[in-house]
Amino acid sequence: MHGLSGRFIAVIFFLLLLPTVAVTAPAEDHWSHTPDEAAGILLDEAHTYIKQGRFDLAMAVLADAAEVSPDNADVWNLIGYSQRNRGKLEESAQAYAKALDLKPDHLGALEYQGELFLLTGDIASAEGNLQRLRELCPQGCEERDELAEEVRAFRKKD
CATH class of the missing domain: 1.25.40.10 (Tetratricopeptide repeat domain)
Structure with missing residues (x-):
């Protein structure tokens, strides 16, 4: 991250033009919050x-x-x-x-970190993340379901 890349400069240039251009927000937010x-x-x-x-x-x-x-x-x-x-x-x-x-309640980070824990053999920490996802998504969510499947598959291997 030394110096500014061309992409970074292009993004800043684009942002300077925003006030003069009509921009339509996407219909769906792909992130956990609205990023700048x-x-x-x-x-x-x-x-x-x-x-x-x-x-x-x-x-x-x-x-x-x-x-x-x-x-x-x-x-x-x-x-x-x-x-x-x-x-x-x-x-x-x-x-x-x-x-x-x-x-702390970032669903994607909890899922992906849980997958990393499995990759390193730390099933207890992966299950901790899965439990947190169960608390955050009592009715179910993609992140919880995917990590639960990964934990099941990990347990089957052992």
Whole structure:
């Protein structure tokens, strides 16, 4: 994160033009909260790379997003996810911890951190995250259901 990347400068330029351009908000919020415009643009770009499995490119974008919006739990959650998929487990753990420090009830970070715990063999911590998701989603939610399935699969292996 040394110096400003071209993407970062382009986002800032875009934001300067916002007052003169009619912008329509997306119909659905894809994040745990409404991010500022710059972070939102970068999160959308990173999410596209993540869906393509291009985690190195996602990390480059997310580094810019962390500069623009360092207190955005969604940014740190996606950094954790991307780092985990790059095999950088310590960096992933740090990013999930940061996301959960910023927003303790972040459903995605709880799920993904639980998956990281399983990857490292820490079933007790994964089950702790699953219990927290059960408390937050008593009627069920995607994050709870997915982590529950991962825990079941982990237990079957052992």
